Amino acid sequence: NAGVTQTPKFQVLKTGQSMTLQCAQDMNHEYMSWYRQDPGMGLRLIHYSVGAGITDQGEVPNGYNVSRSTTEDFPLRLLSAAPSQTSVYFCASSPRRGDSNQPQHFGDGTRLSIL
Amino acid sequence: KNQVEQSPQSLIILEGKNCTLQCNYTVSPFSNLRWYKQDTGRGPVSLTIMTFSENTKSNGRYTATLDADTKQSSLHITASQLSDSASYICVVSALGSYIPTFGRGTSLIVHP
Numbered sequence: 421n422a423g424v425t426q427t428p429k430f431q432v433l434k435t436g437q438s439m440t441l442q443c444a445q446d447m448n449h450e451y452m453s454w455y456r457q458d459p460g461m462g463l464r465l466i467h468y469s470v471g472a473g474i475t476d477q478g479e480v481p482n483g484y485n486v487s488r489s490t491t492e493d494f495p496l497r498l499l500s501a502a503p504s505q506t507s508v509y510f511c512a513s514s515p516r517r518g519d520s521n522q523p524q525h526f527g528d529g530t531r532l533s534i535l
Numbered sequence: 536k537n538q539v540e541q542s543p544q545s546l547i548i549l550e551g552k553n554c555t556l557q558c559n560y561t562v563s564p565f566s567n568l569r570w571y572k573q574d575t576g577r578g579p580v581s582l583t584i585m586t587f588s589e590n591t592k593s594n595g596r597y598t599a600t601l602d603a604d605t606k607q608s609s610l611h612i613t614a615s616q617l618s619d620s621a622s623y624i625c626v627v628s629a630l631g632s633y634i635p636t637f638g639r640g641t642s643l644i645v646h647p
Contacts, residue, residue, distance in 0.1 A: 424578070451633075460639065461639060462539065462624070462636075462637030462638050462639045462640070463579075463624070463637040464637070465634050465635070468633055468634075470633070476633065478633075478634055479634060510578050510579075512578075521566075521567050521584055521586055522584075523569065523581030523584060524569075524579075524581065525581075526578030526579050526580070527578050528576070528577050528578045529576075529577075529578055
């Protein structure tokens with residue numbers, strides 16, 4: 421039982437490049453989400469999914485796309501990387517939707533730098 | 536606008552001492568409040584979850600309190616250990632919302 425696995429752990433991109441951050445969970449959780457964490461700020465929700473085939477926008481969705489074709493995987497795509505997207509990205513999952521009384525399980529993050 | 540404010544921003548204590556971290560929120564209608572511990576370079580790990588009807592919850596040396604009337608919570612750490620050095624994050628969810636509100640965290644350093 422690996423929990424939430426994020427790959428890669430580190431990535432450097434050039435402005436304008438695209439890439440996909442991978443997230444997989446093996447706990448059969450319905451709810452998955454992506455956050456970014458910037459210095460001096462709380463985690464901010466980018467996109468979330470309440471189940472396979474269902475996704476929705478969080479607080480800061482611009483510049484990012486997601487899809488949820490299976491319960492286990494929830495990739496985050498940067499369409500055209502910008503320096504403002506330099507951040508640490510966390511994927512999280514929980515058994516049910518975000519306001520349930522269940523803890524979210526977080527991955528260990530992807531540290532992304534955009535030059 | 537929903538907000539979560541944590542204090543202090545940072546705290547340094549000696550090993551073996553107790554400390555208390557504060558969280559004030561304006562999230563409404565309230566669903567639950569969670570405390571997470573985030574070690575450097577790692578993702579947050581859940582410590583406690585409290586709903587409206589709960590005013591105290593413990594997890595080992597960690598005890599969280601909630602006053603839903605004043606919209607305040609505290610996290611008390613007893614007999615601190617070096618491994619308690621981390622950032623502690625308060626998160627509040629509103630009823631019916633998929634978007635939780637995160638505080639900026641309190642950075643705790645425990646010195647030997």
